[in-house]
Amino acid sequence: VRRAAFALALVSTTALVLVSVVNTMAWTTSTQRGREVLSPPLTPLKLPSPVRRVLPNGVTLVFLEDRRAPLVTFGIFVRNAGPHHDPAIAPGIAAAIQATLRESASESIAALVQQRGGEIRLNGREGHAAFTGSSLTGGFPALLEVASDMVTQGDIPRAIFDAQYARSRARTAGTIRDPASGRLAAMIFQDSPNGTSDSAFELALQFRRERFLPGETLVGITGDLSLNDALSAVERGFGSWRPVAERTKIAVPAVTEPAPRALILPAQGAAQTRYTIGAMACARTDPDFYPMEVLNEIIGRRGSGRMFTRLREQKGYAYDPHSVLSTALHRPLWAALLAVRTDISKVALRDFFAELDSIRTELVPEAELQAKKRALIAGLPVRLESPLSTLETHVQLALEGLGANYWEEYLQGIARVTSEDVRRVATKYLEMKRLSIVAVGDPLILEPILRELGLPVTRDLITK
C-alpha cells in the first residue's frame, strides 16, 4: 500500500514537464525510413521532485524516496570546499583534506562495513567536497552516523595529511595514469606548482575550520526509506553541529586569460598519443552557457558529435574522441580529448582543428542544430539514471547557486539557441589563440607538430 501511494505521489509531484518545450521544436524530416517511422513528438515526461528540509543549523536535506531495491544512497556535499578553492600556494589541499578525513575514519568504516555492508567514497570535484556512500537499508543509519562524524568532527592528523597531500600533489603533477585533463586545467587557471607540505598543513587546518560549515552542507539521500527516517538520521548526525568559525565570504580571485601554450608529458616510443585541448569557458550562470552547451553537443557528444562522426566513423583515427564542458562557477573549462595512433597524430590534430575552424566560420545547419538541441532537452531524464546521479542533479542547483526551477529554465534556454549564437560563442571561446594543449606521447614526434601550431612548447615542467 505504501509503495502504491508513493507511486501516485510521484506522478502528482512533478518538477518538470518536458513536453511543452520539446514539442515546440521542429523534428527534422528525412527521407530515411528510420526518421519517417520514428518521428513522433515526445510525450510528457514528469521528473520526480525531491523534498527539501533545512535543520536549524543550516544543514539542508534533499530527499527522494526510491523503493526499487533495499538500498539507500547518500551524499554529503560541502559547498566551497572543493579543489577549485585550493589556496594558490597549495594546490591539491582540498582533495587531501577529504582523503584525510576518510582515512582517519577508516577503522570505524571498516568495522561497520564488516558488520552491515556499505561503502563511503570521495567524490569531491570542482567547487565542492563530497562524501558519497550506499548501504543496504538496515545499515544506513549507522553508516550515515560514521559519515557525519567524519565531516563534522573528523581530525586532520599530521601524518595522514602529509601522506595524502603527497598523493594529491602527485596527481596534479601528472604522475598518475591519465594526467592530461588536470594538467590542462592547471595550465589554464595558472595553478602554482610550488606547494609545500609545511605550509600546506597549517593551511589545511584553516581550510577545514573555515569551510566545513553546517550552512554550506547539503545531505542528499535517496532510497528505500521514508522522509521521516531520513530526516531523523540527518538530525542525529548533523543536528548538534555548530560552526567553529564564522562563515567567511568566499572570495575567488579573478583569473586572467593565460597565453596559450603546449605541454608535452613524455612517453617515449608510445604507440598512442593523447591530446587534451581546451580553453577557459563560462559558468552555468553566464548567458553564454546555453549556446556553449549546444556547441559542445555538436562538437563532442560521445557517439554522435562531429569529433566522433568525422574523426572516428569517417577517418578511423580514434576510438572515443569527445569533448567536455565543465561549468563550475570559478573554473569553467571546455576540453576536447583525442587519443590517436602516434603515426597519424599530426593529421588527426590537423583535422580536429579543421572541425573547430568550420564551427567558428560557418553556421551550423539548422537540421543539425535542432537535432542536438532535442538531444539535450530530451536527455534530461538520463541524468536520473543512477541514485547518485539523481542526487547530484538535484544538489547541483544549490551547489552552483541556481534556482529551484533551474531545470525548467534550462529547457527554455536550450530551445532558444540559434546557429548564430553557436558561431558567436565558438568564435569567442574556441579561437586558436585561446587554446592550450597537453599532449602525452613521444616528445621527438610531438614537439615539431606542436611548434607548427605556433604555440610555445614545454615539456613536463612540474615533475622535472
Added chain:
Amino acid sequence: MPKRPGVSLTARAFAILSACAVVLTAAPAKSTDPAITRTRLSNGLRVVIAPEPVNPSPLVSVTVGYRVGHGDDPPGREGLAHLVEHMMFNGADGVADGEHTALVAEAGGYSTGGTDYRYSPYNSTVPSNQLELVLFLEAARMRDLRMTQAVLENQKKAVEAENLPDRDREVASPIVAGVVAAPRPLNIDSVTLAEAQAFYDRFYGPNNAVIVVSGDVDTLRASRLIIRYFAKIPAIQLPHRSSGVIAPVEARHFVPHPTRRALFLAYPVPTIGSREDEALGAFAAIAAGPDARLRKRLVGGGFASDVGVSVRDAGPHRWVVVNVTPVSGRSVAELEAFVRKEVAALVEDVPSPDVLESHRNSALLRHAQYLVNPEGRAELFVKAELLGTGPSDVVQRPAAIRRLSATTLQSIARKYLQSPRLIITMDKPSGQREGRW
C-alpha cells in the same frame, strides 16, 4: 507515465506474446517476480520484459544480447567478433550509415555495445516514451545489417585504436589472456567484407539472441511492439558449439611481462547460472580475505607479497584463479608446490560467521546497486537468460546469497580445488633466472 503492470496486465501481455510465440514457460516466469514476462517468439527470439514495480526515473533500457563473442573468433581472425560489434552501429534496413547512435541521442538516450568472451550485449537507455525507436533500430540491425567496404576499413582502425593502450603489453592466447587479464590477440587487418558478413549471418539472428526490456515499461505495450518489429525476422541456422570438455591434464604457460611477476593456478568450475555459482563467488571473495588462511600462510609466511582469488571466464570455461605475487628470490618450483598445498588445504579454512555475514552484506549491496541502474538491471537479465537459467537467477539471487553457509564453501573447495588445470607464470621476457623469481 505508463500504467504499472499488475498480474492481469502481465497475463494479457503474455497472451499477446503467446499468440505468435512458442511458449517456454507455462506462466510468466512462475518462479520469479510475477511482473516479469518471459517467453520466446516463433523465430526463437527470447523475450524478457522486466518492469520496475516502482520507478522514479522515467527511463527504459533495452538490451539485445547475442550468444557470440571473442570465443567465436575463427583461428587467425582474432578480433572479428569485436569488429562486427563495431559495424552493428552502422547502417541497416531503413537506417542510414551512422544514424543509429544519432537517433538514440536525439531521443535523449545513449547506446552502447560490448564483446564478452561468450556474448555481445547492445544496450540503449532512453526516456521511457522512446521505447519504440529503440525496438525499431534493434530489429533493423538484427534483420539486415548493411556492411560496406568503407565502413569495414574504418572500423578496423577504430578497433585497433581501442586496443592501442595494450600495444605496449604482451599479448597472450585467448584462454591464457582471460585467466591472467592480459591483452588478447588482434588479427583483423586482412578480414574481408565477405568474412565479416558471413560472421554476422552466422550469429546475428533472433534464435541466437535475447531481448530484455527493463525499467519504466508498460508490459502490454512493449509486448505489442516487440511482436511488430521482431516476429517476422527469420531464424538462422544456429552454429554448432562444442561442449568444451577440459582435458584432465595440466597445461603450463609462460606469459612475458615487462614489469609484473605472478603465478596463476586456475581450477575449472561450473559456468554461470549453475547451482554453485553463488557459492563459487563467495568462496573466491572470502578465500583471500584479510584474515583468511591462504593469505596468512602465503603473505605472512614470506612466500608472497600479495594473493588474490577470483572467478573468471576464459575460454569456454569458468575458472577459480589463484593469483600469487611472489617474493623475490623464492624458488619457482617451491612456491608452486606450496601454493598447491595451501589451496588444497582450504577445506580446513571455515569462514567465521562474521566473515560470512560481511560477504553476504557486500554481495546483497552490489546486487541492489545493479537493480537500480536501468542498463545494469537489463544486463543482469541478459546474462541470466543467455548464460544461466533465466530471470530466476536475478530475482532469486538475494535468497541464494542469504543461504550461503560455511559448509557450502567448504564443499566447493573440496570439489573443485584439488588440482589445477592451468599453471601460468608471468615474468620478464627473459624468464626466471636459475628457477627463481
